Amino acid sequence: MKEEIKAYNSVLDLIGNTPLVKLSKISANITGNFYAKVEAFNPGHSTKDRIALYIIEEAEKRGILKHGDTIVETTSGNTGFSLAMVSIIKGYDCILAVSSKSSKDKIDMLRSMGAKVYVCPAHVSADDERSYYNVAKRLHEETKGSVYINQYFNELNVDAHYKSTGPEIWEQTGGQITHLVACSGTGGTISGTARFLKEKNPNIKILGVDAFGSVLKKYHETKEFDNAEIYPYRIEGLGKNLIPTATDFDIIDKFIKVSDEESAHTTRELAKKEGLFVGYTSGAAFQAVKQYAEEGEFDENSNVVIIFPDHGSRYMSKVFSDDWMNEQGFFDSVNQEEALKIEIIK
Numbered sequence: 001m002k003e004e005i006k007a008y009n010s011v012l013d014l015i016g017n018t019p020l021v022k023l024s025k026i027s028a029n030i031t032g033n034f035y036a037k038v039e040a041f042n043p044g045h046s047t048k049d050r051i052a053l054y055i056i057e058e059a060e061k062r063g064i065l066k067h068g069d070t071i072v073e074t075t076s077g078n079t080g081f082s083l084a085m086v087s088i089i090k091g092y093d094c095i096l097a098v099s100s101k102s103s104k105d106k107i108d109m110l111r112s113m114g115a116k117v118y119v120c121p122a123h124v125s126a127d128d129e130r131s132y133y134n135v136a137k138r139l140h141e142e143t144k145g146s147v148y149i150n151q152y153f154n155e156l157n158v159d160a161h162y163k164s165t166g167p168e169i170w171e172q173t174g175g176q177i178t179h180l181v182a183c184s185g186t187g188g189t190i191s192g193t194a195r196f197l198k199e200k201n202p203n204i205k206i207l208g209v210d211a212f213g214s215v216l217k218k219y220h221e222t223k224e225f226d227n228a229e230i231y232p233y234r235i236e237g238l239g240k241n242l243i244p245t246a247t248d249f250d251i252i253d254k255f256i257k258v259s260d261e262e263s264a265h266t267t268r269e270l271a272k273k274e275g276l277f278v279g280y281t282s283g284a285a286f287q288a289v290k291q292y293a294e295e296g297e298f299d300e301n302s303n304v305v306i307i308f309p310d311h312g313s314r315y316m317s318k319v320f321s322d323d324w325m326n327e328q329g330f331f332d333s334v335n336q337e338e339a340l341k342i343e344i345i346k
């Protein structure tokens, strides 16, 4: 008898079941045990693979999506890449409206995956007709046989994490997780994962990460949408200038805000100290851990799981570029020695 060939049917079979990696050096001076859920191990290199596959398959089950139809979405990059990847395998067209804040690498990657990309101005209000939300809405209305994924206002985004990320973390920690630290953009990751974990153990603390320039933290604390909180910032995918219904604010215990600069340095520190080449929001998430630790959130019995949403390769022209770091003024006298050392032999 011939041996069975051990192959996956497609890259879609590789989505989910990402590893949990213990952090040691970067957390050496912080009390507690810290574990990264490294979502870059998904085939599309981000956590958004989970929602792309789940939402598309739910739409198929409900008869909303048929072969040859078009998928439309707004995305800061990762969701678009995952949707384009799933569309290729399943035979859909993919149209994406992205923010001009997204890196050129990300936009080129979407185009490489066969998506049609519309780049929309980043610094306009969400209700402006040029915002990527409204451009996507218009493209959906104009395209026959199209489905608008609408990740900010789609409960299936939350369900995807309730059904996969949450159970994986519970199982990987043997139920010993005490804190979840996760960035909030659409809020799908933190809300769905938290919902599952809190059902298992209501004492698990859910610690959110927000950006300076975003409304989420203040809204969580006061239920007030404060326009004065909104200003441009550099981290992509974290924080928001609107309130997504995919965020379950009641399930999140606390939010903390992180800065562009400290998050950028922490992203580089993760690569240098842990060998984890992960994206800007992963750095933001660990930066939040440092700040939460200063607030006394953790003790020696804490088992803290931090979600690292995507891969570092998406930020070669940003946090991993010394030129970019210099342009932002992130290499001051304190951090100058952190610049990547290159010796040019002439």
Ligand SMILES: Cc1ncc(COP(=O)(O)O)c(C=O)c1O
Residues within 6 Å of the ligand: 076, 077, 078, 079, 183, 184, 185, 186, 187, 188, 189, 190, 236, 237, 238, 279, 281, 282, 309, 310
């Ligand atoms: C790089 C990155 N990190 C974090 C997030 C936040 O995840 P969520 O939208 O599930 O809140 C996103 C979402 O767009 C992202 O692209």
